[in-house]
Amino acid sequence: MVSSEYNSPQTIIDNLHSAVIVIGENLQVVCMNPAAEMLFHISNARAVTKNIRELVINEHEFFDRLERSIISSHPYTVYDGQLRLHHHKVVDVDYSVSPIQFQDKGMFLLLEFIRLKTQHKLSQENSILSQYEASKSLLRGLAHEIKNPLGGIRGAAQLLEREIKDEGSDSTQLTQIIINEADRLKNLLDRMVGPKDIPTKNDVNIHKILEHVRQLVLAENNHLTIAADYDPSLPDLHADESMMIQVILNITRNAVTALDLSDKKTADRKKITFRTRAQRNCKIGSHTYPLVARVDIKDNGSGVSKEIQEKIFMPMITGHAEGTGLGLSIAQSLVQQHNGLIEFTSKPGETIFTLLLPLNTH
Ligand SMILES: Nc1ncnc2c1ncn2[C@@H]1O[C@H](COP(=O)(O)OP(=O)(O)OP(=O)(O)O)[C@@H](O)[C@H]1O
Ligand SMILES: [Mg+2]
Missing domain, CATH: 1.10.287 (Helix Hairpins)
Incomplete structure:
Protein backbone atom coordinates (compact mmCIF):
# COMPACT_ATOMS: atom_id res chain seq x y z
CA MET A 1 0.00 0.00 0.00
CA VAL A 2 1.29 3.45 -0.76
CA SER A 3 -1.41 5.83 0.28
CA SER A 4 -0.28 7.39 3.54
CA GLU A 5 -3.83 7.73 4.96
CA TYR A 6 -3.96 3.94 5.15
CA ASN A 7 -0.45 3.61 6.42
CA SER A 8 -0.84 2.24 9.90
CA PRO A 9 -1.67 -1.43 9.13
CA GLN A 10 0.58 -1.34 6.07
CA THR A 11 3.17 -3.90 7.05
CA ILE A 12 0.56 -6.41 8.10
CA ILE A 13 -1.57 -5.95 5.01
CA ASP A 14 1.45 -6.04 2.70
CA ASN A 15 2.44 -9.41 4.08
CA LEU A 16 -0.96 -11.02 3.84
CA HIS A 17 -1.29 -13.93 1.45
CA SER A 18 -4.80 -12.84 0.59
CA ALA A 19 -5.27 -10.08 -1.94
CA VAL A 20 -6.71 -6.90 -0.44
CA ILE A 21 -8.16 -4.00 -2.40
CA VAL A 22 -9.80 -0.89 -0.98
CA ILE A 23 -12.27 0.86 -3.26
CA GLY A 24 -14.24 4.06 -2.79
CA GLU A 25 -17.98 4.62 -3.17
CA ASN A 26 -17.46 5.34 -6.85
CA LEU A 27 -15.85 1.86 -7.14
CA GLN A 28 -12.49 3.48 -7.85
CA VAL A 29 -9.46 1.65 -6.46
CA VAL A 30 -7.85 3.46 -3.53
CA CYS A 31 -5.05 1.00 -2.88
CA MET A 32 -4.12 -2.66 -3.09
CA ASN A 33 -1.57 -4.89 -1.38
CA PRO A 34 1.21 -6.86 -3.17
CA ALA A 35 -0.86 -10.06 -3.18
CA ALA A 36 -3.60 -8.16 -5.06
CA GLU A 37 -0.99 -6.77 -7.46
CA MET A 38 -0.02 -10.36 -8.24
CA LEU A 39 -3.57 -11.64 -8.54
CA PHE A 40 -4.68 -8.81 -10.81
CA HIS A 41 -1.37 -8.47 -12.65
CA ILE A 42 -1.29 -4.74 -12.10
CA SER A 43 0.80 -2.48 -9.90
CA ASN A 44 -0.80 -0.51 -7.10
CA ALA A 45 0.30 2.70 -8.81
CA ARG A 46 -1.52 1.83 -12.04
CA ALA A 47 -4.57 0.40 -10.30
CA VAL A 48 -5.42 3.48 -8.22
CA THR A 49 -6.62 5.37 -11.24
CA LYS A 50 -8.95 2.59 -12.28
CA ASN A 51 -12.48 1.57 -11.54
CA ILE A 52 -12.86 -1.96 -10.20
CA ARG A 53 -14.94 -2.65 -13.35
CA GLU A 54 -11.73 -2.36 -15.32
CA LEU A 55 -10.02 -5.02 -13.22
CA VAL A 56 -12.87 -7.51 -13.00
CA ILE A 57 -14.74 -7.78 -16.25
CA ASN A 58 -18.32 -8.60 -17.13
CA GLU A 59 -19.19 -9.84 -13.68
CA HIS A 60 -22.55 -8.11 -13.25
CA GLU A 61 -23.46 -10.00 -10.14
CA PHE A 62 -20.17 -9.01 -8.51
CA PHE A 63 -20.74 -5.31 -9.30
CA ASP A 64 -24.39 -5.40 -8.23
CA ARG A 65 -23.40 -6.85 -4.91
CA LEU A 66 -20.70 -4.23 -4.41
CA GLU A 67 -23.22 -1.49 -5.02
CA ARG A 68 -25.76 -3.10 -2.73
CA SER A 69 -23.13 -3.42 -0.06
CA ILE A 70 -22.38 0.30 -0.29
CA ILE A 71 -26.06 1.18 -0.03
CA SER A 72 -26.87 -1.25 2.77
CA SER A 73 -23.49 -1.08 4.56
CA HIS A 74 -23.68 -4.86 4.86
CA PRO A 75 -20.65 -7.07 4.45
CA TYR A 76 -20.88 -10.29 2.50
CA THR A 77 -18.73 -13.27 1.61
CA VAL A 78 -18.74 -15.53 -1.42
CA TYR A 79 -17.19 -18.96 -1.22
CA ASP A 80 -15.93 -20.84 -4.26
CA GLY A 81 -16.52 -17.86 -6.51
CA GLN A 82 -15.15 -17.40 -9.99
CA LEU A 83 -14.11 -14.05 -11.37
CA ARG A 84 -12.88 -13.11 -14.83
CA LEU A 85 -10.07 -10.62 -14.41
CA HIS A 86 -8.98 -7.93 -16.84
CA HIS A 87 -6.12 -10.09 -18.12
CA HIS A 88 -8.83 -12.58 -19.11
CA LYS A 89 -7.84 -15.15 -16.62
CA VAL A 90 -10.65 -16.78 -14.69
CA VAL A 91 -9.67 -17.26 -11.07
CA ASP A 92 -11.27 -19.35 -8.36
CA VAL A 93 -11.51 -17.30 -5.20
CA ASP A 94 -13.30 -16.92 -1.91
CA TYR A 95 -13.92 -13.23 -1.43
CA SER A 96 -15.45 -10.98 1.11
CA VAL A 97 -16.58 -7.39 0.93
CA SER A 98 -16.60 -5.25 4.05
CA PRO A 99 -17.95 -1.71 4.01
CA ILE A 100 -15.94 0.68 6.15
CA GLN A 101 -17.21 4.10 7.08
CA PHE A 102 -14.51 6.74 7.58
CA GLN A 103 -16.06 9.65 9.43
CA ASP A 104 -14.65 12.42 7.31
CA LYS A 105 -14.04 10.55 4.06
CA GLY A 106 -17.19 8.55 3.54
CA MET A 107 -17.73 4.93 2.67
CA PHE A 108 -15.08 2.52 1.43
CA LEU A 109 -15.20 -1.15 0.61
CA LEU A 110 -12.50 -3.53 1.71
CA LEU A 111 -12.33 -6.43 -0.76
CA GLU A 112 -10.42 -9.49 0.28
CA PHE A 113 -9.75 -12.30 -2.19
CA ILE A 114 -8.36 -15.66 -1.19
CA ARG A 115 -7.05 -17.49 -4.19
CA LEU A 116 -8.23 -21.04 -4.10
CA LYS A 117 -5.47 -23.37 -4.80
CA THR A 118 -8.61 -25.31 -4.14
CA GLN A 119 -8.76 -28.53 -2.29
CA HIS A 120 -9.52 -29.88 -5.74
CA LYS A 121 -6.32 -28.40 -7.17
CA LEU A 122 -4.27 -29.65 -4.21
CA SER A 123 -5.68 -33.15 -4.47
CA GLN A 124 -5.15 -33.04 -8.24
CA GLU A 125 -1.47 -32.20 -7.62
CA ASN A 126 -1.12 -34.90 -5.01
CA SER A 127 -2.76 -37.36 -7.32
CA ILE A 128 -0.33 -36.40 -10.12
CA LEU A 129 2.57 -37.08 -7.77
CA SER A 130 1.30 -40.31 -6.26
CA GLN A 131 -0.06 -41.72 -9.53
CA TYR A 132 3.26 -40.98 -11.08
CA GLU A 133 5.22 -42.68 -8.30
CA ALA A 134 2.98 -45.75 -8.45
CA SER A 135 3.23 -46.17 -12.20
CA LYS A 136 6.94 -45.56 -12.06
CA GLY A 194 12.42 -42.56 -17.68
CA PRO A 195 15.75 -40.82 -17.71
CA LYS A 196 18.31 -42.32 -15.40
CA ASP A 197 20.87 -39.59 -15.86
CA ILE A 198 21.57 -37.51 -12.81
CA PRO A 199 20.99 -33.87 -13.67
CA THR A 200 24.06 -31.68 -14.09
CA LYS A 201 22.80 -28.47 -12.58
CA ASN A 202 24.10 -25.03 -13.41
CA ASP A 203 22.69 -21.53 -13.28
CA VAL A 204 20.58 -21.23 -16.38
CA ASN A 205 18.34 -18.55 -17.71
CA ILE A 206 14.87 -19.94 -18.36
CA HIS A 207 14.28 -17.39 -21.11
CA LYS A 208 17.33 -18.59 -23.00
CA ILE A 209 15.91 -22.13 -22.87
CA LEU A 210 12.46 -20.97 -23.95
CA GLU A 211 13.89 -18.96 -26.84
CA HIS A 212 15.97 -21.94 -27.94
CA VAL A 213 12.87 -24.17 -28.04
CA ARG A 214 10.84 -21.40 -29.64
CA GLN A 215 13.27 -21.07 -32.54
CA LEU A 216 13.51 -24.82 -32.91
CA VAL A 217 9.76 -25.39 -33.02
CA LEU A 218 9.20 -22.39 -35.30
CA ALA A 219 11.78 -23.81 -37.70
CA GLU A 220 9.88 -27.11 -37.72
CA ASN A 221 6.47 -25.52 -38.36
CA ASN A 222 5.86 -22.93 -41.04
CA HIS A 223 2.58 -21.39 -40.02
CA LEU A 224 3.06 -21.26 -36.31
CA THR A 225 3.02 -18.27 -33.95
CA ILE A 226 4.71 -18.52 -30.57
CA ALA A 227 4.26 -15.37 -28.49
CA ALA A 228 6.60 -14.62 -25.60
CA ASP A 229 5.44 -12.92 -22.42
CA TYR A 230 8.45 -13.04 -20.12
CA ASP A 231 9.15 -11.59 -16.72
CA PRO A 232 12.76 -10.45 -17.25
CA SER A 233 13.35 -10.06 -13.52
CA LEU A 234 13.07 -13.80 -12.97
CA PRO A 235 16.31 -15.07 -11.41
CA ASP A 236 18.33 -17.90 -12.96
CA LEU A 237 17.27 -21.48 -12.33
CA HIS A 238 19.68 -24.00 -10.91
CA ALA A 239 18.92 -26.72 -13.40
CA ASP A 240 20.16 -29.12 -16.05
CA GLU A 241 19.84 -27.11 -19.24
CA SER A 242 19.43 -29.98 -21.66
CA MET A 243 16.80 -31.62 -19.44
CA MET A 244 14.86 -28.36 -19.29
CA ILE A 245 15.05 -28.03 -23.07
CA GLN A 246 13.64 -31.55 -23.36
CA VAL A 247 10.77 -30.71 -20.99
CA ILE A 248 9.76 -27.50 -22.77
CA LEU A 249 10.16 -29.19 -26.15
CA ASN A 250 7.94 -32.15 -25.22
CA ILE A 251 5.19 -29.86 -23.95
CA THR A 252 5.47 -27.46 -26.89
CA ARG A 253 5.40 -30.25 -29.47
CA ASN A 254 2.19 -31.54 -27.87
CA ALA A 255 0.73 -28.05 -28.15
CA VAL A 256 1.70 -27.91 -31.83
CA THR A 257 -0.03 -31.25 -32.43
CA ALA A 258 -3.16 -29.99 -30.64
CA LEU A 259 -3.22 -26.86 -32.81
CA ASP A 260 -3.61 -28.99 -35.93
CA LEU A 261 -1.84 -26.60 -38.29
CA SER A 262 -2.81 -28.80 -41.23
CA ASP A 263 -6.21 -27.07 -41.23
CA LYS A 264 -5.17 -24.12 -43.42
CA LYS A 265 -8.42 -22.19 -42.83
CA THR A 266 -7.79 -21.75 -39.13
CA ALA A 267 -3.99 -22.05 -39.04
CA ASP A 268 -3.28 -18.31 -38.75
CA ARG A 269 -5.47 -18.04 -35.63
CA LYS A 270 -3.56 -20.83 -33.90
CA LYS A 271 -1.11 -19.67 -31.32
CA ILE A 272 1.18 -20.81 -28.54
CA THR A 273 2.26 -18.47 -25.77
CA PHE A 274 5.26 -18.86 -23.50
CA ARG A 275 4.77 -16.95 -20.29
CA THR A 276 7.04 -16.69 -17.25
CA ARG A 277 6.31 -15.30 -13.82
CA ALA A 278 7.70 -15.52 -10.31
CA GLN A 279 5.38 -17.08 -7.78
CA ARG A 280 5.82 -16.68 -4.04
CA ASN A 281 5.07 -19.22 -1.34
CA CYS A 282 4.22 -22.00 -3.70
CA LYS A 283 3.35 -25.45 -2.43
CA ILE A 284 4.71 -28.37 -4.43
CA GLY A 285 3.90 -31.72 -2.89
CA SER A 286 4.41 -31.36 0.83
CA HIS A 287 6.96 -28.55 0.56
CA THR A 288 6.31 -24.82 0.38
CA TYR A 289 8.94 -22.92 -1.60
CA PRO A 290 9.40 -19.19 -0.99
CA LEU A 291 10.04 -18.47 -4.66
CA VAL A 292 9.15 -20.53 -7.70
CA ALA A 293 9.56 -19.89 -11.43
CA ARG A 294 6.27 -20.45 -13.17
CA VAL A 295 6.38 -21.20 -16.88
CA ASP A 296 3.06 -21.40 -18.71
CA ILE A 297 2.88 -22.95 -22.16
CA LYS A 298 -0.51 -22.03 -23.49
CA ASP A 299 -2.18 -23.05 -26.73
CA ASN A 300 -5.57 -22.37 -28.25
CA GLY A 301 -5.95 -25.83 -29.71
CA SER A 302 -8.48 -28.59 -29.23
CA GLY A 303 -7.81 -29.20 -25.52
CA VAL A 304 -6.89 -32.41 -23.75
CA SER A 305 -9.62 -34.98 -24.25
CA LYS A 306 -11.63 -35.73 -21.09
CA GLU A 307 -10.88 -39.46 -21.15
CA ILE A 308 -7.15 -39.03 -20.62
CA GLN A 309 -7.07 -35.90 -18.42
CA GLU A 310 -6.74 -37.82 -15.15
CA LYS A 311 -3.87 -40.00 -16.33
CA ILE A 312 -2.07 -37.79 -18.82
CA PHE A 313 1.30 -37.98 -17.02
CA MET A 314 1.36 -41.75 -16.94
CA PRO A 315 3.56 -43.49 -19.50
CA MET A 316 1.88 -44.92 -22.61
CA ILE A 317 -1.15 -42.65 -22.30
CA THR A 318 -1.72 -41.01 -25.65
CA GLY A 319 -4.56 -39.42 -27.57
CA HIS A 320 -2.97 -40.07 -30.97
CA ALA A 321 -2.63 -43.23 -32.98
CA GLU A 322 0.99 -42.42 -33.73
CA GLY A 323 1.93 -41.15 -30.24
CA THR A 324 3.96 -43.23 -27.80
CA GLY A 325 2.51 -41.44 -24.78
CA LEU A 326 5.92 -40.93 -23.23
CA GLY A 327 6.54 -37.20 -23.78
CA LEU A 328 4.72 -35.93 -20.70
CA SER A 329 5.77 -38.77 -18.45
CA ILE A 330 9.43 -38.09 -19.30
CA ALA A 331 8.90 -34.35 -18.84
CA GLN A 332 7.28 -34.86 -15.42
CA SER A 333 10.14 -37.13 -14.39
CA LEU A 334 12.76 -34.55 -15.43
CA VAL A 335 10.96 -31.74 -13.64
CA GLN A 336 10.62 -33.81 -10.49
CA GLN A 337 14.38 -34.29 -10.52
CA HIS A 338 14.42 -30.50 -10.03
CA ASN A 339 11.84 -30.68 -7.19
CA GLY A 340 9.30 -29.15 -9.51
CA LEU A 341 5.94 -30.12 -10.91
CA ILE A 342 4.06 -29.92 -14.19
CA GLU A 343 0.33 -29.34 -13.97
CA PHE A 344 -2.25 -28.33 -16.51
CA THR A 345 -5.69 -26.90 -17.08
CA SER A 346 -7.52 -27.53 -20.31
CA LYS A 347 -10.71 -26.72 -22.12
CA PRO A 348 -11.29 -26.55 -25.86
CA GLY A 349 -9.51 -23.44 -27.09
CA GLU A 350 -7.29 -23.00 -24.04
CA THR A 351 -4.80 -25.47 -22.65
CA ILE A 352 -2.12 -24.35 -20.26
CA PHE A 353 0.71 -26.59 -19.14
CA THR A 354 2.44 -25.01 -16.15
CA LEU A 355 5.90 -25.82 -14.96
CA LEU A 356 6.65 -24.91 -11.37
CA LEU A 357 10.38 -24.85 -10.65
CA PRO A 358 11.71 -23.84 -7.25
CA LEU A 359 14.29 -21.06 -7.33
CA ASN A 360 17.31 -20.54 -5.07
CA THR A 361 17.64 -24.24 -4.32
CA HIS A 362 21.42 -24.50 -4.41
N1 LIG B 1 -1.49 -29.13 -25.38
C1 LIG B 1 -2.25 -30.21 -25.52
N2 LIG B 1 -3.49 -30.13 -26.04
C2 LIG B 1 -4.28 -31.22 -26.18
N3 LIG B 1 -3.91 -32.48 -25.81
C3 LIG B 1 -2.69 -32.63 -25.30
C4 LIG B 1 -1.79 -31.52 -25.12
N4 LIG B 1 -0.67 -32.00 -24.56
C5 LIG B 1 -0.83 -33.33 -24.41
N5 LIG B 1 -2.04 -33.71 -24.86
C6 LIG B 1 -2.59 -35.09 -24.86
O1 LIG B 1 -1.82 -35.86 -23.98
C7 LIG B 1 -1.36 -37.03 -24.62
C8 LIG B 1 -0.08 -37.49 -23.99
O2 LIG B 1 1.00 -36.65 -24.35
P1 LIG B 1 2.47 -37.24 -24.39
O3 LIG B 1 3.39 -36.16 -24.81
O4 LIG B 1 2.75 -37.91 -23.09
O5 LIG B 1 2.38 -38.37 -25.49
P2 LIG B 1 2.23 -38.22 -27.08
O6 LIG B 1 2.40 -36.81 -27.46
O7 LIG B 1 0.95 -38.87 -27.44
O8 LIG B 1 3.42 -39.12 -27.61
P3 LIG B 1 5.00 -38.78 -27.54
O9 LIG B 1 5.58 -39.84 -26.66
O10 LIG B 1 5.44 -38.85 -28.94
O11 LIG B 1 5.16 -37.43 -26.93
C9 LIG B 1 -1.28 -36.62 -26.08
O12 LIG B 1 -1.36 -37.74 -26.93
C10 LIG B 1 -2.48 -35.71 -26.23
O13 LIG B 1 -3.65 -36.47 -26.46
MG1 LIG C 1 4.09 -35.75 -26.84
Missing part, protein backbone atom coordinates in the same frame (compact mmCIF):
# COMPACT_ATOMS: atom_id res chain seq x y z
CA SER A 137 7.69 -48.32 -9.58
CA LEU A 138 5.38 -50.70 -11.42
CA LEU A 139 7.21 -49.95 -14.65
CA ARG A 140 10.63 -50.33 -13.11
CA GLY A 141 9.72 -53.82 -11.91
CA LEU A 142 8.17 -54.75 -15.22
CA ALA A 143 11.06 -53.37 -17.25
CA HIS A 144 13.53 -55.34 -15.16
CA GLU A 145 11.57 -58.56 -15.71
CA ILE A 146 11.25 -58.01 -19.45
CA LYS A 147 14.84 -56.92 -20.02
CA ASN A 148 16.31 -60.11 -18.58
CA PRO A 149 14.79 -62.56 -21.09
CA LEU A 150 15.23 -59.94 -23.79
CA GLY A 151 18.97 -59.97 -23.16
CA GLY A 152 18.85 -63.78 -23.44
CA ILE A 153 16.95 -63.67 -26.73
CA ARG A 154 19.41 -61.18 -28.17
CA GLY A 155 22.42 -63.20 -27.07
CA ALA A 156 20.94 -66.41 -28.51
CA ALA A 157 20.23 -64.66 -31.80
CA GLN A 158 23.86 -63.52 -31.98
CA LEU A 159 25.12 -67.06 -31.37
CA LEU A 160 22.72 -68.40 -33.96
CA GLU A 161 23.93 -65.79 -36.43
CA ARG A 162 27.53 -66.88 -35.91
CA GLU A 163 26.60 -70.54 -36.43
CA ILE A 164 24.62 -69.75 -39.56
CA LYS A 165 27.56 -67.78 -40.93
CA ASP A 166 29.96 -70.67 -40.14
CA GLU A 167 27.68 -73.01 -42.06
CA GLY A 168 27.88 -70.65 -45.01
CA SER A 169 24.14 -69.94 -44.97
CA ASP A 170 22.85 -66.55 -46.04
CA SER A 171 19.85 -66.30 -43.75
CA THR A 172 21.37 -63.94 -41.19
CA GLN A 173 18.62 -61.48 -42.12
CA LEU A 174 16.27 -63.28 -39.76
CA THR A 175 18.66 -63.18 -36.82
CA GLN A 176 19.22 -59.47 -37.53
CA ILE A 177 15.48 -58.94 -37.21
CA ILE A 178 15.47 -60.65 -33.82
CA ILE A 179 18.46 -58.58 -32.64
CA ASN A 180 17.00 -55.28 -33.91
CA GLU A 181 13.59 -55.94 -32.42
CA ALA A 182 15.14 -56.89 -29.08
CA ASP A 183 17.09 -53.61 -29.15
CA ARG A 184 13.99 -51.68 -30.04
CA LEU A 185 12.07 -53.16 -27.11
CA LYS A 186 14.94 -52.42 -24.76
CA ASN A 187 15.03 -48.80 -25.89
CA LEU A 188 11.30 -48.50 -25.44
CA LEU A 189 11.57 -49.89 -21.92
CA ASP A 190 14.40 -47.49 -21.10
CA ARG A 191 12.32 -44.56 -22.28
CA MET A 192 9.27 -45.76 -20.36
CA VAL A 193 11.20 -46.09 -17.14
